[in-house]
Amino acid sequence: MLKRLLLATALGAAAMGAASAQTPVKVGVLNDRSGVYADISGEGSVIAARMAVEDFKAADKGLKVEIVSADHQNKPDVGASIARQWYDRDGVDAIFDVPTSSVALAINQVTREKNKAFVNSGAGTADLTGAQCSPNTVHWTYDTVALGNGTGGAMVKRGGSTWFFLTADYAFGQALQRDTSEVVTRNGGKIVGAVKTPFPTADFSSFLLQAQASGAKVIGLANAGGDTINAIKQAAEFGITEGGQAIAGLLIFSSDIHALTPKTAQGLVLTEPFYWDLNDATRGFSERFAKQAGGKKPTAVQAGVYASMLHYLRAVEALKSAKDGGQVVAKMKELPTDDPLFGKGTVRADGRKIHDMYLFEVKKPSESKGEWDLYRTLATIPGSDAFRPLNQGGCPLVGKS
């Protein structure tokens, strides 16, 4: 009798507790708000995060979500000290976005040390789910391996059998060339040549002439940021795509294409996990987003922040607490993902989010109906093919689970 009474009181108290106390969740959106990645992530990512909290109806589900944001200026030490301060002093439970690989890897480390959660959308380094993978990190949107895979594999299948690379002469460019070359040759293509370009450089003319003379069907741009944009601009001046050669960008986003305009970038082939004009759900989201973002359509990274925030909140709701970052990330891996932008997917044991990627071609100006009408979809790359296989990343977490 006494036992039952106690049980009843305990249950009653638990029910009361759940009804009255809201679960506090504080998330930080940390990205580049002033430099080269400000258009890809920046304020747009904060808007996307806010929209996710609204769409999740967090308040109705007992979550009290607060969002803070900061600029890491693409400096790892600035990023790491903001992260430490957020975790130690400000009670932040999770950090989102974080473009720039060096900063992302630093936050990855701090988050693991403090047992919080890190949901990356903006960075490209595949090390986050490879050698440096962590039980506290989910890598959502893309990585350089997936981009190389997508563009390399899909281009060869569509007849782009011979490749010439313009490779930025540093570790990142060389890794991009190596990974893409492997995919190209595996799919039966051939590498006819490559030229190393200084990093950074403004003059690609002699390298483009070499690429033109090589007779390769595809010119792969194994570079990033300003280098890619310069190369594309100068390729347009040389009339390379009109000459029958295709240019493949291995790391470039819709905001870059928008800045370049279809006139300059036409014919460029690239891989992205998201484009605003894919289906009704993405169009609906992008329209709402554009209203808050001064007419800009969301980039893949911003869409990734939205989708990953939804999934994160789902995991926090299931656990009724955001305090133990390791548990939240484990829950995110356990629950299947489903959101309007990336569809159904999963988060793998190494933290890699799996979804489809798309091969796009930039439209000709004559085909483009508006400022943001940029891409034509060439192929859908299923998630299982797009990303690096689980056992090849060298992630220590994979053996255990």
Place this chain on the structure above:
Amino acid sequence: MAHSAAAASDAASPIAPALPEGHDAKGFHRMVFAGIAVLLVVLPFVLYPVFLMKVLCFALFALAFNLLLGYGGLLSFGHAAYFGMASYVSAYTAKVWGLTPELAILAGTVTAALLGLAFGALAIRRQGIYFSMITLALAQMVFFFSLQAKFTGGEDGIQAVPRGNLFGVISLADDRVLYALVAVIFFLGMLLIYRIIHSPFGQVLKAIRDNEPRAISLGYRATQYKLAVFVLSTTLAGLAGATKSIVFQLASLTDVHWSMSGEVVLMTLVGGMGTVFGPILGSFVIVAMENYLAQFGAWVTIIQGVVFVICVLVFREGIVGLFARLLKRPL
């Protein structure tokens, strides 16, 4: 002849502080040192320790830079090379070789000293803007070396550097313990710089800064003095960089980039060039802006620019230089 001598001294010391060094300065400086020591103990209870450690690393860096610019009259545009290279070496030896933190910091510092000796020997052969350009060019070479070399990890940098155990015994995992170490390193570095400035060696340096031909005519070997102060400055800059990599557990391209060389010039000028304590305040101001204004995004760089312009227009001698003028004492 007299004309050319005047021109040479102009080139060697673009802006020299015209402050008399009184005998009462020593006692006053002792009080300031005591004040700084008290602040070092009290501040971590008020401000976030990791932020303070960052300030202290940059303050030491700026102090080292100021030793060269303010007292040697040599404007180096490439101090990031020594700061950054030391942080790479310290991070690498701590992570890959498994050295204890004090040995890793020492390794970084020694690297910066050797690099400073090699680069300094080349750069001091020229004066004024040519000296600055040579240091900048050499620093750019270090940047591209760091970008390409295998051990630096390219643009990802060296991550996940262990904080380790000091002397193999005391764990530095706790921020407060690490803070104590950084505070001690900073304080000793500052005392060393103060001692250098006020030694006979420092007097000769100031003489060379103010009028190199006259110092030579008095029998001083100016180039040897310049090389010595250059190496001292790079060594201390290296000490700051090596410590920073242990604090943040990473070393990256940011630290060797030319903008870091610019940042240290900014810190020194805002605080007060040629004052002992100016660079400390200057680095505090700049790092605090970077940290606490982070949520303003793009505005940080604009605010920094405005602050710099105001500093240059309103008080050219820097914040501490202004105080020194008001107090009529050298600081």
